[in-house]
Amino acid sequence: MIELKNLHIGYKNGQISTTVFSNLNANFSKGELIGLVGNNGVGKSTLLKTIFGSIKPIKGQIILDNKNSSEFSFQEMAKRISVVLTDKIGGFNLTAFDVVASGRVPYLNAFGQLSEADRSIIENSLEQIGISALASKLIDELSDGQRQKVMIAKSLAQQTPVIVLDEPTAFLDHSSKLQLFKIIKQLCKEQNKTIIVSSHDLDMLFKNADKILYLKEEGAFEFEKPELIKNYFTS
């Protein structure tokens, strides 16, 4: 599904490029829940941004649907990878329904008006995540856990085979974390989606992920089953 090939990630600022992590190789298959772990500043967010196309790789390739992902337009990427970011959103009368509806943007005409089919996809997404009751609530009035569910429902409405979540459990209490991972796991198994989750919540990832990509301080990385990665953290 997704293949990282000799991937060097980092930031370009004019002529100067700063490499954050180099020579990554990994392969994410359909239906897999991938955990991304590593210390703060090691490059997890940079890697996720590179995967969903917000920044370009310094070197190397990301192969998506047998194609170099940098060849896809914004619109084409929008139909392949959806994201849940750490940024808080709100204001502007945005309701939970509106936010989930934004997942349909890649499929709408120039005026951005929803069709009946779009509406039923949105309602369906809300229902799958179990937040139909929140639909008409303002985003500003929701708890962090509820917001996170709304963002996942947005990703569902976007109907992408790949979902990227950047530290989705950061602001959540224990029971919300459990719920969130239950939903994520379900989406992998039942809808065959590839989901990549970065998190500091190692226990959750060890319990739920199919494979873990561990970015180490010294620029090396491990990409293994959770049982094997666990050894690096128990000493």
Place this chain on the structure above:
Amino acid sequence: MTNKFILNIILLLAATVVLFFANLFLGSVNLSFSDLHDSMASVIFYQIRLPKSFTAVFAGASLALCGMLMQALFRNPLAGPYVLGVSSGASLFVAIAIIIMNNSLMGLNYFLGKTLISMASVAGALLVTILILFVSKKTKNNITVLLVGIMLSQILGAFQGLIEFMASPNTLKSFVVWGMGSVSGTGMNDVMIMVPVCLLVFLACLFMAKPLNAILLNESYAQNLGINVNQLRTTVIIITAVLTGIITAFCGPIAFVGLSVPIACRLLFKTSDQLQQMVYCIFMGAIVLLVCDTLCQLLSNNFALPINTVTTLIGSPVVIYLLFRSKLIGQ
């Protein structure tokens, strides 16, 4: 399109038409249809009132639309062409253009003169909008952006003060009066330039509804939804600069309409759909400026009050109210 939206638009359209006619016929001289046979009354009607009412409609609509676009782009409910200094940039450039034209280009033909002033105004607006965009990329704090905008308008105002200080008494008076904002300085010729430009831009804006809806989440999400964020940013900047520039060239810097109308529309109509919000802002902007101008005419007998006295009296309490309701500001 929901039924509620269509109903609201019909009501707003009706209100605009009623207020347009009220604005036409009420004033220091109250006119009626039968007066129009009279030559004096018909001069007042066709050469003063009609262009003024049209100007109020399009200036109000344009400034409200600009405010709405800026608020969506910066995701900052306190953004607007006046508070962020865009109007001041336009004013300063107009002042410079007038000085240069008075000194070296005397006897310029009317259309060419107006076109040059409009272009200078647009250039000034563009410069400030780009500066504000730059600042808003550096800081995520809405209040900082607002404060920088206010400081920027002070700086531009200082330069303008310098120009006014050096101007001849006659030019000075026209600067000061122009700076207070007015929709009555336009003739039918000006309306002929302003109306088509505004209508064209309004129409173009309707095609931006989808990217604007997406950018309400934030720029990263918008990009992930397939929106070309750089292109959207450039388009919004050009549109606000052109509209604010043109309106400022004809009416002077009009205060607070661009800021308060979009806020009022969000509070009144409770929609997050930017297509609906745009149409609401266009109508409400026209309505607010028609009301303000009619008040200006009715409150004094022999002369019309400067429109900024009224818009500021209505607009600044709105800002203060919002500062106390931090939820709406998001910081």
